[in-house]
Amino acid sequence: MQIGQYQLRNRLIAAPMAGITDRPFRTLCYEMGAGLTVSEMMSSNPEVWASDKSRLRMVHIDEPGIRTVQIAGSVPDEMAEAARINVQNGAQIIDINMGCPAKKVNRKLAGSALLQYPELVKSILSAVVNAVEVPVTLKIRTGWDKDHQNCVEIAQLAEHCGVQALTIHGRTRACRFEGEAEYDNIRLVKQTVSIPVIANGDITNPLKARAVLDYTGADALMIGRAAQGRPWIFREIQHYLDTGELLAPLPLAEVKHLLCEHVRALHGFYGHVKGYRIARKHVSWYLQEHAPNDQFRRTFNAIEDASEQLEALEAYFENFA
Known part of the structure; x- marks a missing residue:
């Protein structure tokens, strides 16, 4: 699959997930077979760009693979x-988020809330596409609710x-x-547009991946929650798509x-104090x-020291030896 001038090595993409797809996780997913990884959502609000949170969410030139950043907001000039x-x-x-269902994002008229306002969608997309030389992609849901599923209109736009x-997540907001x-x-x-379409939502195993590709005709698959704690799912799916074997x-x-x-990488990336806290959910x-x-x-989860976390994991796995 190709996005602009970039040829992906396969059709499997690690979804952007706030608080999850940080650099250590993106790197691991890429090593485990993802053809593309997308950063955590970055706010377009310039007031937060200097924060540690935003700084850590930015991609950097020495990252592996094709570096993709997702941005979110509702003001065309700020998004640009x-x-x-x-x-x-x-x-x-650059990927534009018009799929996030979180209330705190939607209250700012960002994420999937934008699907209610096609003219504003058009203004944002045009502003961003005209602002940069790199390819711009878009992630949406099927619509705001079941009575307002306008994904075909948004896709054409x-x-x-x-x-x-x-990318389309197969749910409404x-x-x-x-x-x-x-x-x-x-x-x-x-069936309606000629640009690549990426299917997203509940792709949890190799058989489901094959079925979704066959049914939708999608050019690629985006995998999110199923990769949490199982980053090797990309390798499993690719092997099945290539060979028909599990x-x-x-x-x-x-x-x-x-x-x-992964835990060591989190400690190194965030520092030992923040790193051990973030490691808990991944473990x-x-x-x-x-x-x-x-x-x-x-x-x-009661451990408050990075090195003790690693010692506990070593001891835990010894019980299975």
């Missing part, structure tokens, strides 16, 4: 300026404005993440290695199938 600054900092693709790829994603609207959009479950020794390296996701009684996770 945010795109320019991120390109100056190393972004090679995006293509007309020069957007070079479109009203659905948030509840119920099951549907793919009829994604299929309809794919990979054996990842050996526990490799799970241990990946988890410990919880990794161990969901191994620690069903939650006892270890409760114990782990």
